[in-house]
Each structure stands twice: as C-alpha cells, then as structure tokens.
Amino acid sequence: MNIKEKIKSSRVYFDGSMGVMLQSLGLEPGELPENWNLTHPEKIVNLHKAYLEAGCNIISTNTFGANKLKFSNLDKVIESGIVNAKKAVSECAYMGEDHYVAFSMGPLGKLLTPFGDLEFEDAVDIFSDSVKIAAKNGVDLIIIETMSDSYETKAAVIAAKENSDLPVFVTNVYDENKKLLTGASPGAMTAMLEGLGVDAIGINCSLGPKQMRKIIPELLENASVPVIANPNAGLPRAENGKTVFDVGADEFAAVMKEFAELGVSIIGGCCGTTPEYIRKMIEVTKNLPFKRVSDKNKTVVSSYSHALYIENEPILIGERINPTGKPLIKQALRDGNFDYILSEALAQQEKGAHILDVNVGLPETDEVKMMATAVTELQVVVDLPLQIDTVNTAAMERAMRLYNGKPLVNSVSGSEESMTQIFPLVAKYGGVVVALTIDENGIPDTAEGRLAVAERIVRRAAKFGIKPKDIIVDPLALTVSSDTGSANITLESIRLIKEKLGVKTSLGISNISFGLPNREIINSAFYAIALQSGLDCAIINPFSEDIMKTYYSYRALRGMDENCVEYIGFASGKSERKAYVENSEDGAGESLQNAIVKGLKERAFTIASNLLKTSPPLDVIDTQIIPALDIVGRGYEEKTVFLPQLLMSAEAATSAFRAVKAVLPPTDSKNENKIILATVKGDIHDIGKNIVKVLLSNYGFYVIDLGKDVPPEVICAEAIEQEVKLVGLSALMTTTLPSMEKTIKLLRQKAPDIKVIVGGAVLTKEYADMVGADCYAKDAMEGVRYAEKVFSENE
C-alpha cells in the first residue's frame, strides 16, 4: 500500500533521532553527518534497521542537511543516503510490515529575503536540486522537517511539488509561544501547507513532548490532513560526559499515547529518541482505535503570522491600495515610492481592516514586477493577510508564489477563459478565490441567474481539486441610481448563494452608490442590509466613518461583541489611544516652526493646513518649515539636539510638506536635484540610509532609494539612467567595504562626473579615501551639507 493510502487507514510510525545517535557512534563536532552515508554506510544501515525493528514504518534518510550549499558531491551523498535506507528496508522485509523511505530535507541555514540574503527563488532552486536527485533514486515520500521559517518551508514544498510526484509531509519547529521562529502560528502553517497540497503536516524537534501539548490541539482543530508529531526526548544535558535527555522512554511513550488518543495519526521521535523510545511508543499506541481525519471545512486565509478564519464574523477588506481614482497612489506607483503604499497599509490596519486588497495595475507600468514588490514589501510591515487583486494572470502567479501564506485571490469569473487561467494557480499555490457572478454573457439580472453562474464556477473548480470552502462568491453590487432594483437582486443573491451552495460571500460595497451624492450614507446602509442578508466579507474603505459605524454597531447588536467593548472603544473615540499624545488639538496659537522643532507630526500637519488657508505655500515653506529644519539641524551639529529628536522634527516637517503638497499644483516631475541612495551589495542594514533619506527629502532633494544589498551594476546603471549628480552609499560592516569600493570604481569608470558620498558605522575618513569616495559624512546632517554644496556648485 502506498503511503498516501496507508495514512488514510491506519496510524503510521516515524523513526527517531538520527543526529544524536550518530554522535554517540562517533560523529565528530563540526563533522557533517551526511558524509557518513559514504564513509560509514554500515552504521547508517544498522541505525535504520534498529528503528525498523523497533516497529516504525517510515525511516528518514540521512540527508537532512544535504543541499548544494554544503555539498559539492550532492549526488553521491543523497544517492548513498537513499541506498542505505533501502538496504535497511530490504533487510527488514522478513518483518512483513509496510516500510517506507522518506527523503529528509531540513533548513538551508540561510534566512530568506526580505530579511535575509537568500532570494526565494534561489531557495526553491537549491531544494529543487536535492529533490531531483531523490526522485531519480526513488523514495516513497519527502519529509520536509525542522523548518522554523514559513517562507523557507514554502520554498521547499514548491521545490518538492515541481520536481516530483512524491507525497510531501512537513513538520515545523514551534517555540513555547506556539509560533515558528519567524512568527507563524500552527493555524497559519496549516492554512498555507494545505493550500500547497501537502499530504500531512505537523511538528517536530522543538521542545519535549510535554511542551507540544499546547500546539497539537491547534493543528488537529484546523488540519484536514493527518497530523504528525515527532518530538525530542525533552531537553539535553550533560551527565558524566554523556548527553542525556530529560524525558525517559516510558514518559515519552505516555505522552505520545495522549497525542494518538487526541487524533495525531503519524507519530515518531526526533533528537534523543532512541529505538527504545520508538518501541515503547508503538507498544502503548498500537491497539488504540485509529481516528480518520475529517475535512474541517474552514474558509481560511493566512499571513506570515496568523490565520484568518472567515466564519461567523464580518470581515473587512481594506480597499485603499488601488490606483483607481487615487492620484497619490498612482503617483507613488509611477515613482516606485512604496513608502506611501506601506503607510496606507498600516493606516488601514490601525482602522481595523482584517485583510488588505492589493491592486497595483497601471497601464504604463510593469505590473508583474510591481505586484511582486508590493506583496514582498507589504509583508515586511503588515501582518494582515493580503487579497491579490489583478486581472494580469502573470502578476497573479508571481504574487501567489511569493506570498508568505495563503492569500485571497481576486478574482475569477464564470467565463471559461478566466477559470482555466486562475484555477490552476489556486490549485498549485493555495488560496481562497473570489468568484464573480459574471460570465461570457455578462451579469445576470436575477438572483437565480447569479446563483447559476456561481454554481457553475463551484462545479468547475472541483475539477481542479478546489473545494467550495476555498471559494468566496461575489454576487456584484451594481449602482442603484441606474436601476433601483439592483440592490435587491444583489441582496437576494447573497441569501440564495449561501443557502444553495454553502459558500462564503463578498461584495465591493461602494459600487452601489455611483452617481449619488454623499455616497457614504447609502454605502453604510447597504452594508448593514448586506450583513443582515449573510454577507461575510466586504471590500470597504476603513477610513469611512459611516462604514465603521455600521460595522461596530452590527457586531454589538448581533451579539458578536462581548459587553460591547469594541463598540464602546470605537464610539467613544478612544480605541487604542497612543501613549504618546499630542495635547493641543488644533494647534491654535502655536507656530508651525515650533511644532516642527518639537517634532510633533500631527500638529505640524494641522497647523500647516490651517496656515495654508491664508498664506501662499511657498511662504509657509520659506518662513516656517525651512527655518525650523535649520534650527534643529544646527542644534544637531552643535550636539544640543540628538538623533531621535532630529528625526522627529524631520517627520514633522514631512507631514507639513504633505499639507503643502495638497494645495500646490502638481509640479513637473523632472527633478534637477536627484540623489541616489543605496546600501551596498552584501549589506542589509538600512537604518542609516533611511535617516539620510528623510533629511535629504526635507531639504528639498529628490531621493531615489535603491534599497539595501544593491549590486554595483544596478547602482551604476540607475545613476546613469536617472542622470543624478550625487550617489550616497552606506555600509555597516568591514566585510561589505570591498563591495562599496567596487561600486565606486564602477561609477568612476562609467560616469566619472558623478560625486560619491559614503557613510555607515565602520567608515572613517581614511576608509572613505581608501575606497575612493568624494566625501565621508559622519552623520546625516553632514550628508545634507555636502549635497547642498554639490548642487550649488552645479548651478
């Protein structure tokens, strides 16, 4: 019986510890265990046999760290690892049991971008090479284990799926707080991994079995595939020069029995569990009744940190990241200025959005690239699940692949073309897909008609293996001003679709009010009726007071808000009031200059807005903002003002400038005073660079921020294309100085007129001279002063 069938019908046992056992057999500190496949095959075979004889079904190959980053003879290491395991299986054939060989893949030891330096696709590529060798040599399944990062786990699963047809099991390492090291909860991992089509999921290594008691229930509650538990034998300690673990075999077996009774159907051990542990575990569990796993039928999306279950509570999808009708977002996208988009994202989260819609489609931009950047950058700053919103299939695929979780996919329609494009992506990467009740014939004008389209979509999805729980139907809100019956049809559709198909629903609320005055009034009323009709998700503007009033009131009235706590918080306007409160409300009587000097962001904006009603914008800049910046800048140079205060003022100035920009006619985007900033290749620190950027922007320079870890070629090409006069480079570590030197050399060669200024923790004037920079700035203000000099010389 193959392993996929086996786990459906019976409890299956994994083997125990490999690494610790090899150490006891003589593996030296720092020696790579996988090399023993070639140097000590007999010991590896015997160890596998010991576990099989203890009664386990699955043995994991000694290939945990076998990847091309570590091994130049990867083929041989993996091949021999598999040969050894198979030999053990064949020598144990006399037992007459079902035995399986699992190809073991562990973490790469590198952190993935955006925090680390390993690109997602490079990680996929490294895992792929190992998978290909394993598949060629023939194993029964792949076990991706001891993964403490959700993103790396996703890369490994994609590699396994793209390069083999083997069943894939995944076990992660959770900590005491029930999270992976990079933040994912068991629910988030379950959502993502099931979406990716993994056959069994669970937990290994981590702590001892007792500590897993907190995590197992959350896996069992949410997983529709079998759950695996392979714990350590507790924690290790030294005793008379030997390593011992603090949970003995009997105790281990007792806890594993508990897990089996709860419904964990694949059990085994990790560090410190000898064949004795496995034998005892099997002994106490083999006669327990087997629990078949059931489909949990939950509609769930996830982010890198948590799962969001779309069940009984209304879900708010923030609509603000969308260029349609929003000139500022349009401009930000054209400029590649993601900071604005990220601040919109955070603001929506603060207002209470549960999911953020991401639409970055503009005719004149590369949407695939833009969507990839948006999805990656957004996941640095917000932990909300994202709704990927695009009609560009390539952009959709790129975003779904790079997304660290299970996304909401917006959208598929009832047209055959749309379904054949979108469903394969959902089937491959996982996701909950929004299905619009529209097809080749348009939008049906009856609720029954829309139900029919929805029904067809659900049926077609099933052919791709997509279940109804992963479909959210959007029966489409159409403007009521052109057809007064349209709201009724939409509302009736919600009821009908939920009743007949049992799927969740979603609506873009504001469509209802096109062409009407004071649209928020009717939007919020429509939202209230839609909620009452059973609507689950609404795409809304979280900044709309009226919508939020409806949302909080509805929850309070429908018994979803215990003691009306959230309603009270919202209605009394005190929800999540910050500790750092700016005391004066309107800033009356205070000068803008003073507010900026004191670093009061919100007040600076208010005062500036008021001031602009009576004073011309340029006056406000020249008589208030610039003098304030000068006071603080000089104070910083004289050491009476310190870095945090300098930056608080800079932020206050930025918000005053925002008020100014709102009244100034949009300027010609041709900027004379352009500066490129970048942290050099190999360096991932960007705090210093970000500080310089804020200050330069305040002083009126147009900063092109290329980010961190930027290759010399990219900096050089960009500098030439953008015709900048000044390039600022940052490096924090001595190890990345050569990369700075290389960048400067290349710039000198290709664009000798461009000035280069450098800064960063390790730099000194001497280093700066050595690498050939024009100027060394010991802090951000020096950078500003030098930029002023360069551009005044150029005038």
Place this chain on the structure above:
Amino acid sequence: MSFLVQTVNSPPGSIKSDIAETLRYLGYGKHAPDTDTAALIDECIKEFNPVISPRCCYIRVPVVISSDSVELGFGEIKSRSLCKNLGGCDEAWVFAATIGIEADRMIARYGKTSPSKSVIVDALASSAIECWCDEINRMLCIDLKCRPRFSPGYGDFDIGHQKSLMSLLDTAVKIGLTLTDSMLMLPTKSVTAVIGISKNEDMQNDCDICLSCDKKSCMYKK
C-alpha cells in the same frame, strides 16, 4: 570532549533593554532626552519589550593555546587577542545568542513609517542583546572563574570565524541564527562569543565586555 550543544531560551519580555545604554547608543552621552523624545522612547519600549524572544545555544570546549593560535576542540583559531583573552584558561564556553527576528521586523517597519522610532527601537534592541548576553554570562559562569566574553571581530579575532562557531553550535536549527555571505548575522541583533573558563582561582568573574577590547577611541566605551 562532550559533544553537547545546549539551548536556553528566556520568555518574551523577560529581558529588558538598559535605558542608559540605549541613550548612549542614540548619542546622548550623559545628556537627558527632552520630554517629547522621552515620551517617544517610552512608547517604543512598550511596543518593543514584548517582541524580544531571547534564545541561546552553547557548548563547553577545551582550550589549548600555542603562541599565537588557539585550539578550541573543533578547529584552530589564529588570533593574538583571543590568545591573550584566553590566557590561563583550559576550557571555554562558546555561545550564540539572539533576540529574534521580530526586532528586525519592527525596525524595518518603522524604517518605512517613522525613522525616529526606527532608530530608537534599533538602540533598544542593541541594548537588549547585550543584556541577554550578560544574563547568559552570569548563568554560564556560576561557580566558575570566567573571562569577559570575546567575539569574532574583536581585536584580530577574524570575523570569518563566526562561520565555524555557528556551524559548531548548529545555530540555524537550534536558535534560528543564520549568516549571510558577507558574514552578517541574521537576526541582526545577535552575538557569537567565547568565554574563557580560568583555572586561576582569583580571576575576576566579569561581564564587562569593554574590558576585553583594546580600542581606545570608541564612542560607546563605558
């Protein structure tokens, strides 16, 4: 030698940043921040403390010193400063510690939205990892005479040795600590170090790392 890498974690929030140190990192020297800045720092502390996730793994190794290199049971390290630091020791702790990726995440997030909070959290995080290392020092050195901890990058102890220390300790799997190609540790607020265990009974048990550094002109010197 015993081949036992042990791990120890401290609950989130159990390690707190040292405020005086944090201000020093922010360049205040002996100056006090003004009230608005102090309020912002307080706000950052409230947000930052709960996300610290202190983790550590360590191993005890033998020390054999010969002229300008030292053998630590897993490989030889050429470094006069390390030899000096470990002089008189026949064993040492090798440890790696981190406060976790959430600190980086918060610093990055504020880097996009509020640079002032970003530098404050960065300074808090720098202080937190030092406090965590001090805590580890204390824990490892109970009833032992220990030297100040000494990290790759100090003196002529080449920063490249981070790689062998981290692979010895299997830090990626044990505590999620990884190294980039350019030798940067990730999470960034992390430390690898050697702590000499002295035979000499009257050795001082001292955690002050500045004592182990020769650098004269350091703005952070205590």
